[in-house]
Amino acid sequence: MAVVKPFAALRPSKEKAGLVSSQPFDSGSxxxxxxxxxxxxxxxxxxxxxxxxxKGEKKNPEKHFPKGLEYLNQFKKEGVLIKEQxxxxxxxxxxxxxxxxxxxxxxxxxxxxxxxxxxxxxxxLTEKQxxxxxxxxxxxxxxxxxLLTYPDDQGIDxxxxxxxxxHVPEYNFISADQKKHNLWVMTDANDxxxxxxxxxxxxxxxxxxxxxxSAGSAAYSARMIAKHxxxxxxxxxxxxxxxxxxxxxxxxxxxxxxxxxxxxAKAPDFLEKIKQSFExxxxxxxxxQPLNKGExxxxxxxxxxxxxxxxxxxxxxxxxxxxxxxxxVERFILQKVFQINDSKTDNRxxxxxGVKGIGHLQIAVDSGDYDLAISLYPTAIDEVKAVADQNLIxxxxxxWIEPKIRTGLLIMEHQEIExx
Numbered sequence: 001m002a003v004v005k006p007f008a009a010l011r012p013s014k015e016k017a018g019l020v021s022s023q024p025f026d027s028g029s030x031x032x033x034x035x036x037x038x039x040x041x042x043x044x045x046x047x048x049x050x051x052x053x054x055k056g057e058k059k060n061p062e063k064h065f066p067k068g069l070e071y072l073n074q075f076k077k078e079g080v081l082i083k084e085q086x087x088x089x090x091x092x093x094x095x096x097x098x099x100x101x102x103x104x105x106x107x108x109x110x111x112x113x114x115x116x117x118x119x120x121x122x123x124x125l126t127e128k129q130x131x132x133x134x135x136x137x138x139x140x141x142x143x144x145x146x147l148l149t150y151p152d153d154q155g156i157d158x159x160x161x162x163x164x165x166x167h168v169p170e171y172n173f174i175s176a177d178q179k180k181h182n183l184w185v186m187t188d189a190n191d192x193x194x195x196x197x198x199x200x201x202x203x204x205x206x207x208x209x210x211x212x213x214s215a216g217s218a219a220y221s222a223r224m225i226a227k228h229x230x231x232x233x234x235x236x237x238x239x240x241x242x243x244x245x246x247x248x249x250x251x252x253x254x255x256x257x258x259x260x261x262x263x264x265a266k267a268p269d270f271l272e273k274i275k276q277s278f279e280x281x282x283x284x285x286x287x288x289q290p291l292n293k294g295e296x297x298x299x300x301x302x303x304x305x306x307x308x309x310x311x312x313x314x315x316x317x318x319x320x321x322x323x324x325x326x327x328x329v330e331r332f333i334l335q336k337v338f339q340i341n342d343s344k345t346d347n348r349x350x351x352x353x354g355v356k357g358i359g360h361l362q363i364a365v366d367s368g369d370y371d372l373a374i375s376l377y378p379t380a381i382d383e384v385k386a387v388a389d390q391n392l393i394x395x396x397x398x399x400w401i402e403p404k405i406r407t408g409l410l411i412m413e414h415q416e417i418e419x420x
Contacts, residue, residue, distance in 0.1 A: 002117055002150075003109040004199035005239060006087035006192050009410040010141065016080050018173035018181070020044050021406040024144060042080055044143055044408025046071035048135070059131075065138045072139060081411070088187045089195055090410055091163050092243060094403045095180040101403040102160055103245035104195065105145060105183075105410050108205065110221040110238050113214055118148065118205045119388035122396060124215040125344060132216025136414065137223065143411035145241040146210030146217075147401065149381075152246040155198045159191060171409075181406065199244075206388050208250060208401045214240065220414075241412040243405045247381050251402040254290075254354035257329060257374040258364055261348050264338055265300050265371035274298065277332040278307040287361045290377040293325060297375035298333075299365055320386040325376050326398040333374060343396050353400035354378065 012020035019042040025033040030052075036043050037052045045052065050068030051059045075081040090105040112118045136142050163184045171183035186192065207214055217240035224237035259265060274280060278296070283304040288297025294314070296307040309328055317323045322331075334340040340349055350370065352360060361373035379399045387394055 002199050002202045002205050003112055004104075004196065004205075004242075004244065005107040005109075006089045006186075006196075007107040007236075007239065007241070007412055008084040008087050009090065009105075009241075010076075010081050010083050010143075010413050011410050012171075012408070013079060013082055014170060016042055017171040017183070017409070018175060020075070020080060021175075021181075021409040023175070023177060024404050024407045025049075042075070044411075047075075047139065048143060048407055061134055061138065065135070069139060072141075083413075084185070086187055087192075088185050089192060091160055091184040091186060092405070092409070093164065093169075093182040094405075095182075096403070099251070101245060101249060101251075102164065103243050103249070104156070104160070105241065105243045105405075107236075107239035107412060108146070108148060108242040108244075110218050110240060112205070113218050113240075116391065117203075118207060118214070119391070120207050120211055120214070121384050121388045121392075121394050122207075122211045122398065123344065123393050124211050128212045129215035129219050132213055133219035133223065136216065136220040140415070141411050141413045142213070142217065142241055143408045144210070144213055145243045145405050145410065146213045147208040147403070147405055148205045148242045148244045149208045149247055149250055150199075150202050150205050150244060152248050153198055153202065156195065156246070159195060175406070181409075183409070204389070205244070206385060208245070208384075208399075209404065210242075224414075236412070236414045239412070241410060245403070247385070250381060252378050252381055252384070253400040253402065254376045254378040255326070255397045255400050256352045256354060256361055256376055257334070258350040258352060258361070258370040259334075259338060259340075259348055259372040259374070260350070260370050261338055262371045270300075270337075271305075273337045274305075274307065274333070277313055277336065278309055281306040281308070287358050287373055288375055289358045290325075290375060293377050293380075294328075295377055296325065296329060296333075297373075299361060299373040299375070300371060302366065320383060320390065321392045321394070324379060324383060324387075324394065324398070326379060326395050329374055329376060330395045351397040355400060355402070 019040055022043050022045050033045055033049055034052055036045055047068045051064040053067050092105050093100055093102040167184050169182040170185050174180050221237045283306045285302050286304055287299040288304050288306050290297055298305050321327055340346045343349055364370045365373050
């Protein structure tokens, strides 16, 4: 039984929604984030990434967080951010080209996360989740929703469609990356009760994107439980903001690997080491884009090869986790050839999402930034679900799942008591 509640969001005014909300820039997009900080005085990045105001400095919460809080308080004072008057569900739609991603934005339960009703498929780094917990505790809010997914449900689909067709959206804007965004506010008591009951009938929700935000919210909640030990109150810290989109409406892209190790990648016997596990097919001088599960590409020294795991080795793989393409690369290339035994911490290894296009792998290697590119076929949603259902954990960066929900579109404020 999944607990999914409406909540009273702090959100941008209708006129400022496109300016306040931002792309969820990751660490690899710092230049773009800096540009937005410089050009957009209303961006929510001023709150979530205040360290960008301090050029060349490492993250220092004691020094940088107060700067972000200044922006948050000013946004509230000027009416750039407004508080919803009553709990609501929010229907969010992002249109990319001719494809629409539509889901429900709401509050999910930390208890469900802790009790594996919300299932994970990736490990988290303690340092990163504590960083997020510290941010939530200082700002008493979180504006980066976690993307959850769930089995398709006709009742939920129908109510979403009814709002999209019959109601005027509260937000309607095109962001700088040429994506269109709409938001509908659902406050009707009957509709809220219906949605709450529909989600309650779903046995499990699945984290599609946002493992660290989920873990950080759980860590923050644990701190608040300890702080209020013995007090029988349900606080808003028991929930975290999410966007729920069903399995069939998500897009999963591949996550390629880049390796910086010239000693191994440029050694005369490198291909012989690869040949121990794979059939090797020369494929010209452009990186290979695998078109089927079980196919891999490698690119180095301006040469490309298609790889297929040898049948006798493939026959030994047991279970969904071992049979994942990302696990095969992990085991038979990264570990066996490069001795990269911890993909989370080895600084020889980097990752590139497939959304960027295969040409960026060639640039990364030909420029000398990396010595080898490994291209993969996307992990399937059924594989993600099977891994999560069995409480297994994929290698890091196994999936790049779209859509990426904007930061600062809806902000969950944490107060001592918010839910009844």
